[in-house]
Amino acid sequence: MTHRTVGGGPGLPAGDPRALVDAPSPDCPVEIALAALRGRWTTLVVRELLGGERGYGELRAALPKLSDKVLSERLAQLAGAGVVVRERRPGWPPTVRYALTPRGRELGPVLQALWDWGAAAD
């Protein structure tokens, strides 16, 4: 055994240049994750979807104070981040289902870490 985290698996970098940036960079993994969660309401939308797939109207009903504009923005943002998939169901009236991707479900531990830190009184 020589140094920590040199082997495999996740972990803070052993020489990963993205840990040395001297300015905010879209390539930094921390920024990637924070970008996915950025913006008001985002974590609440993810929380709803952690309970299973939902239709647009179900999301509106669960978060009644969230406007169409921002909800659409958040869903597009989360879809762009690979967190959410949008599925159109044929027929009338048109229905749409939103669900977390596997990558989206992996946000569970991240939100857990944030919760634990924020809940700790210290």
Added chain:
Amino acid sequence: MTHRTVGGGPGLPAGDPRALVDAPSPDCPVEIALAALRGRWTTLVVRELLGGERGYGELRAALPKLSDKVLSERLAQLAGAGVVVRERRPGWPPTVRYALTPRGRELGPVLQALWDWGAAAD
């Protein structure tokens, strides 16, 4: 043994009302944590301080593209969140040292979780 996470320790809530909010709330632990990390440059400032205490000028040197205005704002924000302490050293020229609090050091695992998610290719 009955249910998960009912006992002690951290974990997603067993009946914590803060997990059921229908709008962004400053009481939600996740929001508390994200508020501490919010804003451009914030995580980079924390990263610098994870390497040990620093003076104002050392932070400026490590992050040369960060303006005085934003650096001051971030340090005040982090101090308000209990992440950083500011210590004035007497004498001339005036010097100041910034260091993470114990609570600030506990951001390590949070940043690790964010890093791991952002670094995962999936």
Added chain:
DNA sequence: CAGCATCCATTCAGATACTG
């Protein structure tokens, strides 16, 4: 049903200049 378009108020970050 599931949204997009538009307008407006607020917040945010960068640049520059000045101070205890």
Added chain:
DNA sequence: CAGTATCTGAATGGATGCTG
């Protein structure tokens, strides 16, 4: 050395109204 003051442009979020 370690900041604060001020200004400006960009991004953000909410409200309202319209559409496939």
